[in-house]
Amino acid sequence: MSDREPSVDGDPAAGAGDGPVEAPVLELRNVSTSYGPVRVLEDVTMEVRAGEVVCLLGSNAAGKTTTLRTILGLVRPSKGEVVFSGERIDGLSTPDIVAKGITMVPENRRLFGRMSVRENLEIGAHMREDKEGIQRDVDRVLTLFPRLKERLGQKAGTLSGGEQQMLAIGRALTANPRVLLMDEPSMGLAPILVEQVFSTIKEINEQGTTIFVVEQNANMALSIADRGYVLQTGQIVLSDSAKSLLEDPRTREAYLGELA
């Protein structure tokens, strides 16, 4: 893949180690986003190709969540373009963007706690009209997470933390997205659960969903990702294949808690 835009900093991404690699489905081109006078994203350029798992690393307040919100149209970028399968989507409303095939697993899961597990899954499919398709995806989620199947009628707020994360992922999947955005899926989970969640993410990816995951747990995220970006105070400072990032002393220092 040599037709990439130049990265702001760091090496141009090498082709992903493994996994099918195709044309970019999702691109951010020189995107800047501010909340009022507060500039959060500055000239961010990145891309996610069909079939990939791409992770975005960054410390607190780096602007990771803001990046996802910008993609989903929840905030408007002040500059730049967001392109989804060749079409500009910045400026579209969130429902339209979701309908095109991007959904998000929000930070902290944020389930509809008073609604049942089933209702949460149904809400995920809100933008869809095809009943059979929805049922198929609900079934797919339930095969992926058999524990949810036993708890369809249970109120989502009473699920355990791990189950809640499963449901949050399931809720985003019933929309049958082409690109799944995930905001810190490991947050607040025990290490063993983190591993489970990431192996599920990998599984979802292998079933054909492109994944863009935001993480602070760099080790975990890079272990399943094809490529990664590192965001620092709103700017992309590194972008490389996951393997190189894992070995890069700069990432190791900043995110893996090691002194260079």
Add this chain to the structure above:
Amino acid sequence: MPSGTLHFPTRALRVGLVGGAAALYLAITGVLERFNTREVITDLLDLGDLLILLVMLGAGYLAAGRRKGASDAGIPVLIRGLVAGAATGGVLAAFLLIAKALVDAEVNVREIFISVTPRLLNETLSLGQSTALGALLLLVAGGVLGALAASLQLLSPASRRPLLIGAAVMLFVGLLEGLFAEILDNLRLETGWLYEGEGLTITGAVIVFVVAGAMAVAWARFKGQVRKSVETLPPPQRKRMRTGALVAVILLLALLPQVVGRFNSNVLGTVGLYVLLGLGLNIVVGYAGLLDLGYVAFFAVGAYTTGVLTSPVSFLVTEEGAAAAPSGFTNFWVALPLVVIVAVVIGVLIGAPVLRLRGDYLAIVTLGFGEIIRTLVLSDWLAPFLGGAQGLLRVPAAPPTSLDLRSPERIYYLILAFVLLAAFISYRLADSRVGRAWAAMREDESVAEAMGISVIKYKLLAFAMGAAIGCLGGTFFAAKIGSIFPNSFGLLVSINVLAVIILGGMGSIPGVIVGAFVLVGVPDLLRDVLPPEYRLLVYGAILVAIMIYRPEGLIPNRRRRRELHVEEPEEEQYEPGAPAPEPVIAAGAEGAKSP
């Protein structure tokens, strides 16, 4: 609790003293005397005495209960009740003695407490005896009643419930003499066995108590069986049964005016108006979670638009036209869809500027809108169109109910028909994609938005639907009353409607109906029991009591109940064979139901 050591029942004493304060309040503010003009059971029990009695019983009951562990041994429970009841009686007795002594010393007690009449001291409180004996009787009666109520706590809930239900029904029937006597009359039945004058006969009271109690026992006994046999029915049959039950209820509602008579039909009509308003607001607040405190706006829009369109004195009718035919611009049925359209437009107009507001802010802004509408209809500026302070007069009744015969029975049917329609629409909405989107939005607006739910669209839809249903309330109000005055559209209407849906159970359709009946109908039916100045007091008491004991409302909707109580198993399972959910933790009054 170690037996043998006798603790002083401090808590019971405290409860009793609080009861005493309440009873004393009833006595010295004149409530007791005022209510004693009404008999509940003829020659036996006046309403005022009943209140004092209830306070004593209540003190005993509360003092005896609620303390796990201590309530095992029988004697302490009774003693606690006795102490509490006696304390209540004691306060009254002490007051009697002191007041009497002051009066004897020629102190003018009534300078401050104008309601402390000689009659209160010499007859009512002293029970017709001498002061000393009266005081003693109060003390003893309190103790006995307290202990009696406490003994209820010793009974199993299964045997306690029928007693309480029997007593409650008896009171209800006694107080609603106006309604029940009328019903018996209209059914061409004897009333003499049940009522004598305004109160129940003693035999009547006993019969009602026994029948209601027996029915409660029977229900408790067969409830499980009935539910089980219904649940094991195959779905199509179950559906047919539900339809049958629904038809039966509708038939019953349709027959109601024949049975309850003209005056009570009028009350039913008013209840129906509030049900319409409640169903509309329920969509806005209950489904979409938008706290609207200016809902009266749609009531006003409905009433005024109807008035303008149908009244012969409306500005739409030219002088010549009015001279030619004394009718309005158009008739009721043509006006109706126009009213709905106007209301929807105004609903969207009010909704649009508040779309970005949440919670408290939304409430305050809508409150403002409600007041703006009221000010507008009152204003001189719009007076040429809406009549200003004079209001709009001569609004004709809806055609099948002709002008000269504004029959409450007929307007009731009209309202009933639209209530059914609105209920049906609400019901279908709740379980639809729209209903789910509203629920999601109510719970977490930003996540709902991130899931692709267009918050703006659904909020506007909620306002529009709420307006469309609520304006019908105004329309029928105009057609029912015949003249519209600005002061019918104050803040109190918004508050009343909100209270109706909160009390009934937010988001629940049967809840709205029952809520309207309890808050609007019951005070109206009690009109000859309740002096008008106590109406709001009773209204407030009903609200407070229900919010304490059933915060989820009288007939909560399924989702709402989940919010306030941990779920009840049978309603939570979607699939057979699913494992039982968490153990039920019953809270508050729910506890009494568990076997």
